[in-house]
Amino acid sequence: MSTLADQLAASIQGLVAAAIARGDLAGTAPESIVLERPKNRDHGDYATSIALQLAKAAGKNPREVATLLQAEIASLAGVSAVDIAGPGFINITLDRANQAELVRTILDGGDTYGHGDSLKGVAINLEFISANPTGPLHLGHTRWAAVGDALGRVLKAAGAKVTQEFYINDRGRQMDLFGQSVQATALGKPIPEDGYQGDYIKDLAKIVVAENPGIKSSEEFREAAYKVQLTQQQSVLSTFHTTFDVWFSERSLHESGAVEHGMEKLREQGHVFEQDGAVWLRTTDFGDDKDRVLIKENGELTYFASDTAYYINKRERGNDICIYMLGADHHGYIHRLRAVAACAGDNPDYNIHVLIGQLVKIMEGGEEVKLSKRAGTIITLEELVEKVGVDAARYTLIRYPVDTPMVMDIDILRSNTNENPVYYVQYAHARIAAVLRNVSELGIPTGLDNFDASQLTHDRENELLGTLAEFPRVVAQAAELREPHRVARYLEELAGVYHGFYADCRVLPLGDEAPASIHSARANLCAATMQVIANGLSLLGVSAPERM
RNA sequence: GCGCCUGUAGCUCAGUCGGAUAGAGCACCUGCCUUCUAAGCAGGUUGUCGCUGGUUCGAUUCCAGCCAGGCGCGCCA
Numbered sequence: 001m002s003t004l005a006d007q008l009a010a011s012i013q014g015l016v017a018a019a020i021a022r023g024d025l026a027g028t029a030p031e032s033i034v035l036e037r038p039k040n041r042d043h044g045d046y047a048t049s050i051a052l053q054l055a056k057a058a059g060k061n062p063r064e065v066a067t068l069l070q071a072e073i074a075s076l077a078g079v080s081a082v083d084i085a086g087p088g089f090i091n092i093t094l095d096r097a098n099q100a101e102l103v104r105t106i107l108d109g110g111d112t113y114g115h116g117d118s119l120k121g122v123a124i125n126l127e128f129i130s131a132n133p134t135g136p137l138h139l140g141h142t143r144w145a146a147v148g149d150a151l152g153r154v155l156k157a158a159g160a161k162v163t164q165e166f167y168i169n170d171r172g173r174q175m176d177l178f179g180q181s182v183q184a185t186a187l188g189k190p191i192p193e194d195g196y197q198g199d200y201i202k203d204l205a206k207i208v209v210a211e212n213p214g215i216k217s218s219e220e221f222r223e224a225a226y227k228v229q230l231t232q233q234q235s236v237l238s239t240f241h242t243t244f245d246v247w248f249s250e251r252s253l254h255e256s257g258a259v260e261h262g263m264e265k266l267r268e269q270g271h272v273f274e275q276d277g278a279v280w281l282r283t284t285d286f287g288d289d290k291d292r293v294l295i296k297e298n299g300e301l302t303y304f305a306s307d308t309a310y311y312i313n314k315r316e317r318g319n320d321i322c323i324y325m326l327g328a329d330h331h332g333y334i335h336r337l338r339a340v341a342a343c344a345g346d347n348p349d350y351n352i353h354v355l356i357g358q359l360v361k362i363m364e365g366g367e368e369v370k371l372s373k374r375a376g377t378i379i380t381l382e383e384l385v386e387k388v389g390v391d392a393a394r395y396t397l398i399r400y401p402v403d404t405p406m407v408m409d410i411d412i413l414r415s416n417t418n419e420n421p422v423y424y425v426q427y428a429h430a431r432i433a434a435v436l437r438n439v440s441e442l443g444i445p446t447g448l449d450n451f452d453a454s455q456l457t458h459d460r461e462n463e464l465l466g467t468l469a470e471f472p473r474v475v476a477q478a479a480e481l482r483e484p485h486r487v488a489r490y491l492e493e494l495a496g497v498y499h500g501f502y503a504d505c506r507v508l509p510l511g512d513e514a515p516a517s518i519h520s521a522r523a524n525l526c527a528a529t530m531q532v533i534a535n536g537l538s539l540l541g542v543s544a545p546e547r548m
Numbered sequence: 549g550c551g552c553c554u555g556u557a558g559c560u561c562a563g564u565c566g567g568a569u570a571g572a573g574c575a576c577c578u579g580c581c582u583u584c585u586a587a588g589c590a591g592g593u594u595g596u597c598g599c600u601g602g603u604u605c606g607a608u609u610c611c612a613g614c615c616a617g618g619c620g621c622g623c624c625a
Contacts, residue, residue, distance in 0.1 A: 174625055292623095302625090
């Protein structure tokens with residue numbers, strides 16, 4: 001879908017190229033032209049600084065360059081005025097009725113408005129959370145549960161084929177300790193050193209014993225508790241509206257021979273060597289600060305060996321790009337994972353992308369809730385949802401970039417005021433739904449057959465249309481930068497613009513006033529806005545209520 | 549010591565192909581509901597964009613160095 005702004009930018013690009021071909025300008029034409037929405041409304045609907053960029057090569061001052069292009073831009077379809085301002089900005093004002101045709105585009109597009117094809121044909125593997133199945137999901141996992149799922153939705157909207165994947169760390173010492181801990185608890189014995197504590201272990205022990213009478217060995221306990229705990233994680237994530245296409249077991253990686261296969265591939269690429277009785281991967285060739293052990297001196301495989309094989313496995317399953325979402329305590333993995341990609345013969349700048357999420361702090365009652373496993377003050381995903389609900393939790397976690405540490409204030413999230421941005425956005429949606437209910441009750445004709453774009457010339461209408469037009473761009477950028485928070489911020493802006501429109505532009509007829517085409521036009525504009533808010537919230541996995 | 553992230557209003561934070569007077573919410577004042585959801589709108593107050601240099605028509609944005617804070621640097625998983 002190409003937006004009005006895209007078409008305009010392409011046309012201007014053509015004009016610039018033509019001017020250069022004619023010899024009016026010197027230099028080379030830019031590949032594309034950026035049209036931005038000026039913050040100041042006096043600067044038109046769109047602005048470009050192209051004249052300032054061209055000036056130097058052209059050997060003219062920027063205002064001259066702008067003047068040269070002015071008349072031609074003004075003659076483009078849909079443009080009503082072109083002004084030159086400041087050092088040489090070209091400010092473009094669009095024809096309002098023409099702009100209002102966007103309502104048709106949105107309503108025709110329905111829930112696909114905003115979708116694009118910038119990542120069309122790209123297969124992306126998106127791995128997030130990947131917790132050990134040895135306990136409930138906690139706050140750190142929760143940030144990824146929200147952001148990861150939202151990112152997946154955004155990438156799909158940009159046309160990518162996305163596999164959302166959860167890597168189950170079901171192998172190794174932690175699992176054994178887990179089994180021993182549950183066993184000890186069930187049998188009333190002391191929990192082993194470094195074992196798992198907490199009430200949930202007691203609960204697991206009870207369930208496991210009830211379901212498996214006569215269970216004895218720690219291996220049996222491990223397997224039974226693993227099953228219960230994994231099911232619990234899956235069920236909690238499902239209520240959180242976070243879905244996975246693949247639950248990938250680390251064990252299966254070993255059982256299927258994928259680890260040997262991965263190792264073989266790395267050997268072929270020539271980055272594997274032996275030293276001190278161990279087998280290493282020379283990751284320092286590609287920016288890691290030290291080489292990494294694949295097979296220990298005692299013959300055991302390292303966790304890193306699994307990671308490496310897993311990456312190769314993902315790529316061989318047809319994924320072009322592997323995105324990893326890791327906690328801040330894993331940021332040391334960035335270099336080594338990129339090096340793994342490079343060792344496998346891939347381009348680390350394209351085939352792999354590691355996102356690091358900073359920590360989440362919780363405030364409640366004006367104080368920081370200290371999180372400690374030992375003290376049992378871990379906040380789980382389940383508890384957070386109980387406190388604030390799915391929508392508020394998801395929305396708040398998503399609206400910040402992941403590389404900033406964030407603070408969640410439970411008290412604010414519980415409040416139904418506009419301190420709580422999720423309500424601000426949802427309220428706009430519910431408000432429109434209410435207006436449209438009234439529209440339908442009053443028998444005001446809606447539908448695009450009754451839509452007259454030339455009615456929508458009010459400043460507020462124009463501002464709303466301009467904001468609606470930005471949505472596809474926001475989605476594409478969020479996908480490109482892997483930053484779903486941009487969608488949330490956009491929705492807050494859109495909600496604000498709608499509320500302003502609502503305050504100044506009456507949709508329903510007043511008193512005895514007969515329904516006229518302005519009412520139909522505004523009703524359709526409302527419907528278009530509601531559609532965009534719904535589409536945006538859907539990208540975040542947050543509900544769009546019709547009543548509040 | 550090395551590496552990753554952060555430093556923008558009193559508070560919580562936005563701000564990427566470098567652009568015009570740096571934004572939003574909260575907080576604090578002032579207005580607006582006998583007809584659309586006031587969970588709303590309009591207006592006012594608030595800044596050495598951590599510091600110092602560099603690149604250039606122009607830097608909160610890019611580069612270098614420094615300061616401050618968070619986190620991490622196992623043949624652990």
